[in-house]
Amino acid sequence: MMKTIFKRTPTLKDCPTHYCPGCGHGIAHRLIAEIIDELDIRDRTIGIAPVGCAVLAYDYLDVDMVEVAHGRPPAVATGMKRTNPDKIIFSYQGDGDLASIGAAEILHAGHRGEQITVIFINNAVYGMTGGQMAPTTMLDQVTATTPKGRSAAEQGYPLQVSELLATLPGTIYIERCALSNVARVRKTKKAIKHAFELQLDGAEGLSMVEVLSPCPTYWRMSPAKAMEWIESNMTKVFPIGRLKG
Amino acid sequence: MTEEGQTSKGAGKRILMCGNEALAESAIIAGCDAYFGYPITPQNEIPAYMSRRMPEEKRIFVQTESELAAINMVFGASATGKRAMTSSSSPGISLMQEGISYLAGAELPAVVVNVMRGGPGLGNIAPSQADYFQATRGGGHGDYRTIVLGPSSVQEMVDCMPLAFDLADQYRMTVMVLADGILGQMMEPVILEKKPGRELPAKDWALTGAKGRKQNIVRSLWLPEGSLENLNFKLRDKYKQVEKNEVLCEQYEIDDAEIVVVAYGVAARIVRSAVSRAREEGIKAGWLRPVTLWPFPTKQTSRAADEFRIFLVVEMSNGQMVEDVRLAVNGKSPVMFYGRPGGGVPNVEEILEQIRQLTLRPNK
Numbered sequence: 001m002m003k004t005i006f007k008r009t010p011t012l013k014d015c016p017t018h019y020c021p022g023c024g025h026g027i028a029h030r031l032i033a034e035i036i037d038e039l040d041i042r043d044r045t046i047g048i049a050p051v052g053c054a055v056l057a058y059d060y061l062d063v064d065m066v067e068v069a070h071g072r073p074p075a076v077a078t079g080m081k082r083t084n085p086d087k088i089i090f091s092y093q094g095d096g097d098l099a100s101i102g103a104a105e106i107l108h109a110g111h112r113g114e115q116i117t118v119i120f121i122n123n124a125v126y127g128m129t130g131g132q133m134a135p136t137t138m139l140d141q142v143t144a145t146t147p148k149g150r151s152a153a154e155q156g157y158p159l160q161v162s163e164l165l166a167t168l169p170g171t172i173y174i175e176r177c178a179l180s181n182v183a184r185v186r187k188t189k190k191a192i193k194h195a196f197e198l199q200l201d202g203a204e205g206l207s208m209v210e211v212l213s214p215c216p217t218y219w220r221m222s223p224a225k226a227m228e229w230i231e232s233n234m235t236k237v238f239p240i241g242r243l244k245g
Numbered sequence: 246m247t248e249e250g251q252t253s254k255g256a257g258k259r260i261l262m263c264g265n266e267a268l269a270e271s272a273i274i275a276g277c278d279a280y281f282g283y284p285i286t287p288q289n290e291i292p293a294y295m296s297r298r299m300p301e302e303k304r305i306f307v308q309t310e311s312e313l314a315a316i317n318m319v320f321g322a323s324a325t326g327k328r329a330m331t332s333s334s335s336p337g338i339s340l341m342q343e344g345i346s347y348l349a350g351a352e353l354p355a356v357v358v359n360v361m362r363g364g365p366g367l368g369n370i371a372p373s374q375a376d377y378f379q380a381t382r383g384g385g386h387g388d389y390r391t392i393v394l395g396p397s398s399v400q401e402m403v404d405c406m407p408l409a410f411d412l413a414d415q416y417r418m419t420v421m422v423l424a425d426g427i428l429g430q431m432m433e434p435v436i437l438e439k440k441p442g443r444e445l446p447a448k449d450w451a452l453t454g455a456k457g458r459k460q461n462i463v464r465s466l467w468l469p470e471g472s473l474e475n476l477n478f479k480l481r482d483k484y485k486q487v488e489k490n491e492v493l494c495e496q497y498e499i500d501d502a503e504i505v506v507v508a509y510g511v512a513a514r515i516v517r518s519a520v521s522r523a524r525e526e527g528i529k530a531g532w533l534r535p536v537t538l539w540p541f542p543t544k545q546t547s548r549a550a551d552e553f554r555i556f557l558v559v560e561m562s563n564g565q566m567v568e569d570v571r572l573a574v575n576g577k578s579p580v581m582f583y584g585r586p587g588g589g590v591p592n593v594e595e596i597l598e599q600i601r602q603l604t605l606r607p608n609k
Contacts, residue, residue, distance in 0.1 A: 042454075064453065068347065069317065079324075104311060104314070
């Protein structure tokens with residue numbers, strides 16, 4: 001007898017991906033889809049896609065979804081959750097979206113303690129627009145707009161958003177994870193699931209999971225090397241672990 | 246809590262209210278589920294009123310961190326099928342333009358109130374009509390329109406709110422109420438009552454959780470070749486329907502008039518007095534007042550110009566609506582302009598003097 005030991009989870013659509021080889025979005029999408037199915041909340045979940053590579057997240061996640069202006073997902077999520085407290089609202093945001101242009105929106109959604117779940121994909125670079133510097137770009141990292149590498153004097157230090165949000169009374173759960181190996185992916189899933197469960201339980205506050213994610217294309221390295229680079233470089237500035245909750 | 250369709254603010258009775266508060270109460274009667282806004286003068290009475298009344302009605306009030314957040318909260322609530330609104334004044338409305346463009350692209354209903362103040366920049370907090378271009382041309386990026394209503398009394402601040410919500414839902418568009426600091430601040434007797442609304446299409450596009458149906462997506466990004474052009478053609482056809490069906494305007498004694506004064510909003514009230522005075526002096530004057538600023542009453546204006554008449558456009562700006570009047574008149578009659586920008590408000594005597602000069606009647 002043949003036994004199925006691994007299959008596509010229903011909320012993940014059966015379609016070709018537009019993401020680059022080695023990109024982390026595919027893994028993150030799958031984790032979210034698995035969690036939605038495991039918690040059986042597909043029919044009450046609304047997702048918010050950001051501006052950036054993940055703008056087409058609704059092509060992969062088979063839940064009600066909206067695509068919104070750059071950086072504004074936490075404000076849109078606020079409008080949704082306040083008027084629909086029984087729905088599960090999550091935003092999926094990149095580092096440019098959340099940490100740069102949307103810094104005010106995430107800060108104040110956290111500050112107000114909005115009961116939403118935020119998945120923050122940090123790959124230290126702007127992917128969709130061609131590999132420009134992000135607020136989370138590492139020092140000395142070469143990007144399209146830091147040809148000599150990011151310099152603290154010129155462009156400032158990488159922004160640690162999770163640490164910042166953890167200081168707010170309105171946030172209830174902040175954890176930083178990574179997709180750099182199987183063990184880390186498993187932990188990421190656990191963290192995202194916990195963030196969804198908190199919202200399901202009606203916990204009063206915002207939960208966010210930061211996910212260090214590879215961008216081999218704009219890190220100019222192979223997918224395998226990109227995974228190593230997360231471990232050897234990114235985790236030094238963005239330490240893995242639970243910051244709050 | 247109050248009973249369905251009623252309001253704690255003396256339903257059906259004549260009561261004295263300022264424009265901002267009357268508008269806010271009218272929005273509640275019209276079924277506004279959520280209000281999101283950021284403080285700015287001269288519309289602060291709206292969020293203050295909503296912060297008290299919306300919780301009483303078990304509805305949503307959020308003071309936002311910015312106008313960007315406010316319009317995006319409106320976007321979020323609207324995407325789930327709720328009736329949502331925001332209000333602001335000129336500089337804040339500029340900040341909302343990004344969101345209004347996204348609302349247009351995503352075809353979401355929304356009601357935005359602009360209680361205009363003087364500009365450009367921080368300007369001042371005096372009443373103004375300087376945002377006409379921004380409102381009627383769709384101040385954000387892309388090829389879109391918003392329906393723009395121009396109330397001219399506190400009662401009309403009340404009356405335009407149920408209409409705004411109905412139009413927004415019917416056409417899945419942003420409806421902007423273009424008021425000004427005078428209308429927002431002044432007190433007049435008003436009657437607040439719930440009237441039957443329009444029959445509206447079901448919001449089967451709304452994000453409510455994909456229960457027993459396929460996934461709904463609300464979006465404004467259309468990458469495949471031709472798909473965005475198709476969306477824009479669809480929007481164009483929708484806007485044509487609005488132009489055909491929703492024009493509102495008032496006219497007075499135009500038939501025998503040698504001069505027609507065109508004005509909207511609070512300026513139209515001053516014009517009305519000036520025209521009455523001109524008639525008393527034997528000048529055949531009439532007035533035309535656009536109530537919808539977009540769609541503009543092009544046909545009505547054009548018809549008035551079929552016989553040779555002098556058109557005088559009066560605005561609290563350096564001349565914005567005058568361009569729509571010129572387009573409508575299309576060279577058939579001369580179109581003159583008198584304006585007071587930067588918070589200036591014309592008085593009756595000023596306008597009357599313009600009428601006298603243009604009709605070659607020297608002041609006695």
